[in-house]
Amino acid sequence: MLTIRENLSSLGQKTLELIRYTGAITILVVDVVKVMFRRPYRFRQTIKQMRMIGTESLPIVSLISFFTGMVLALQSAYQMQKISAEMYIASLVALSVCRELGPVLTALIVAGRCGASITAELGTMRVTEQIDALETLGTNPLNYLVIPRFWALLISVPILTVYADIVGMLGGYVIGVYKLHITHHMYVRMTWDPLRHRDLFVGLVKSLAFAIIICLIACYEGINTKEGAEGVGKATTASVVRSFILIIAADCLLTAIFYFIGKV
């Protein structure tokens, strides 16, 4: 059995690790801000990354958002039918998807699909000394590897989020109109009526914050990969797990800020 001393020592070590990690991410943020507007601008690489992050994520984002919209409509129908308020299902789906599920689900998909891939790619480049080679060839790895991914995520994730919102609402529409027999006209009206610009704004602000989290964690874990193939595996797992935790934590924080302070 572990003694109290050992437990305290382990707790202390974990706390120190957390502080070190936070410090390292903060330094990365400062470095990224320093070079993000600096030449050379790497449009080609940014477009290539946008294709990988945005276009290639479309099928899975469509599938998950559509099903989520359907599930949301069905689950709310279960309650709403009891009080004969089925027509509010459309509003509930629209608001939930735009403010919460669209941004969060899209970010989790991108973190799992693209964040992991970014970490594995940069991690392999680290352990095979390709990042060192970049530096010896006079190229700043941050500018060459991180910035194009940063811009690509910052642009792609909000676009994917809006797309996920639309597909999610479509999923709700399919259940509402074809299963619950709400009329097309009523469903569309009840979807648009409660939606305000601020709902879309909240979702977009969240998606931007999530994009920054995914990029920072994925790139940090990749660039700091250690110990060969095993290290790449560990870094990729750490990247996905940490991104997921931070996305959910940031979502909670932002929702609280919008609710209590911004009243939006």
Added chain:
Amino acid sequence: MIEIINLCKTFNGKKVLDNLNLTINKGETTVIIGRSGGGKSVLMKHIVGLLTPDSGQVLINGEDITRMNEKELRAVRMKIGMLFQGAALFDSMSVGENVAFALTEHTSTPRAVVDERVKKCLAHVGLTNIERLKPAELSGGMRKRVGLARAICMQPEIILYDEPTTGVDPIMGDAVNELIIELHDKLKVTSIAVTHDMVSAYKIASKIAMLYEGKIIMVGTPEEIQNTKNPIVKQFVTGAATGPITDTTSLKDMF
């Protein structure tokens, strides 16, 4: 000329370089020998500015690269070519793009001139018509040669070789040695190689330096190293399992 003065580097409490001093004259080929994990690659990475020392200086043509900002360091790096142990070719690019990387990245040289330079560099290392291949399609020896072609593309004054013969068969190893000598003679560069392959060291070196416990304990010509009375250097170059090196680090503890 490269001067390394009182260089110290510690990793996780372990002193890897301990007040290391070494001078490498222009046009010489200096081979740094030492045990695996003894700090040879760490020393190499300090010379090209990939690592920052805890203390000490690395002077290249009189300028201390440890105090340089990014822009100044980039200018110095343009004068240095480096061959990595595993060649470190960029997987996502073709051989041609790898060799031309620095040229296309830092200059606006016309495409035709770049292609011509790539062909010339590849020819220097004995390769032709492989510009379109991907690094994954090459053998270990070819990868090293392409890595070398990339290192010489910007016509550097200094070339660093990290374990140039590791990971290739003895015949290819000797071909790499011949290539290093040929490049040295043709391009008149200053070369630094780190290795524990003594056959390679004797063949390519004009000077050999032995790194032991973070310090350079002996510098001499290949003949001087071969006939040394220093028991540590003697044990290393003869490859004896017993001697002062293994007495202190104790091989028995390792098994």
